[in-house]
Amino acid sequence: MSGDIKKIVLAYSGGLDTSVILRWLQETYRCEVVTFTADIGQGEELEPARKKAEMMGVPASSIYIDDLREEFVRDFVFPMFRANTLYEGTYLLGTSIARPLIAKRQIEIAKEVGADAVAHGATGKGNDQVRFELGYYALKPDIKVIAPWRHWDLNSRTRLLDYAEQHQIPIAKDKRGEAPYSTDANLLHISYEGKALEDPWVEPDEDMFTRSVAPEKAPDTPTYVEVEFRHGDAVAVDGVALSPAQVLTKLNELGGQNGIGRLDLVENRFVGMKSRGVYETPGGTILLAAHRGIESITLDRGAMHLKDDVMPRYAELIYNGFWFSPERLAIQALIDNTQEQVNGTVRLKLFKGQASVVGRKSPNSLYRMDYVTFEADSVYNQKDAEGFIKLNALRLRLGAMAKGL
Known part of the structure; x- marks a missing residue:
């Protein structure tokens, strides 16, 4: 089987799991492994990933580190927010929406370098394996997919650490006394899962959070912010024109300062089990409130209610990994058609964990005082x-x- 694989593109973070996977792929398949690291605003320095890949024998020409922040927000986050998307009524899909972009770029690289296989570090219990692989197959039907967690015998954190030590793979100093949760981060959110959070009765420790202050410790005076929309997308904050990624960065900053965007959720995974996750989505929480605010005066009642009807289906498609499916594209076309007149400005009050719409105006307003x-x-x-x-x-x-x- 391994002899059938000639070149692999690995989605590589430089962390423990994907570093072990890199060495395992090199030893198991005896072929060239190309590493791909996506900068989608996770807030980490990515050059160490390059150095680590080089140290593990990957040629410089086979290391891809791509800044995808603008594409992520423009082509994935914003289309999703045009639908006011929430999974199971509360989750803003921060992890889910990043996976199709990573899969897309991974397949592009595979085509560029002539790779016949791609690999990822998602486990066999989670949703991400589905999201990655549905993306791969939608974009390159004949691609071979390698998911080490479904095949190897390194089935615990201890065994991963032992493997890393045996193969001289550098381990971050805190890994032996690692944090009691795993995280996934991008420009839209950060998630925390596992270990101490596996008991849904246990409240998260305050020192776990990294993107927001506790609402009770937020400023005692509210912050006001104005968000301007054009065709359903945010284009300016407080009168300053910004790119998509800059909009989300600014709203993250304001939201985090005011304790906005925390969520403790037990969700239904696509693979059938329930899981508990804690999320911080400060900018996205503000953006959702603002978008609904501008739609309230610019969308016809029937169009608005139709959007609300199809949104749960749209959210489920994204959560389950069907971003490239014909039904998601069809729903997107419907949603985008409703956004032509969604133009104007929303004023929000940010105060101790809440983002409240307190003003809205639009040149296309359907609200008639007379x-x-x-x-x-x-x-x-x-x-x-x-x-x-x-x-x-x-x-x-x-x-x-x-x-x-």
Whole structure:
């Protein structure tokens, strides 16, 4: 089997797991391994990953470190936020939405270098293996996929550490006394899972959080922020035009300072089990509130309710890894069609963990003061409501009559 593989592109972070995987692939398949590290705003210095790959025998020409932050927000995060997407009512899909981008770039590199296989470090228990591999197969149907966690016998953290020591793979000094959770980070969020958090009754330690202050320790005076939208996407913060990644970076900063965006969630994984995760999504939480705020005055009622109807299905497709599926693309086309007139500015108050919309304005506003005023008006005949109500009540009256009421 191993002789059938000539070149592998590995999604490589430089951490313990993927470093062990790199050595394991080299020894098992005896072929060239190309490493790919994506900068999607995880907030870590990525040059150590390059040096570590070189130290493990990967030629410089076979090490890819790509800055994908703008593409991540522009082509993945923003399209998702146009739908006001929440999985199971609360989760902003920070991990899920990054996987199709990584898979896309990994396949692009595989084509560039003539690789016949790709590999990832996702475990056989989680969702990420599905997300990566559905992306791979959608973009290159004949690609061979290697998922070491489903094949090797290094089935514990202790065995991984032992393997690393045996093969002179550098281990971060804190790994023997590692943090009691695992994390995944990008420009949209950071997640914490495992170990101390596996008991859903246990509250997370405050010192675990890295992107936000505790709401009770946030400033005692609110912060006001204005977010400007064009065709459903945020384009400026407080009147300053920003790129997609810059928008999210700025909102992360403001949200984190005000204790916004924490979530403790037990979610339903695609593979069938429940898992407990704790998330910090400060900028995304503000962005969701702001987008719903601008839609409230620019979207027709029917269009808004249709979006709300399809959103759970859209969220599930992203969570389960079907970003490149025809049904996700079809729903995206519907969503994007609704966003043409979603232009304007939303003002929010950020205060002790809450992002509240307190103002909205738009050149395309459907909100008409002359229609909604409680004062006298000349555009709305209140008598018309009587016939409207009677027609809507007709089926209820007929049903009641049939029951002899």
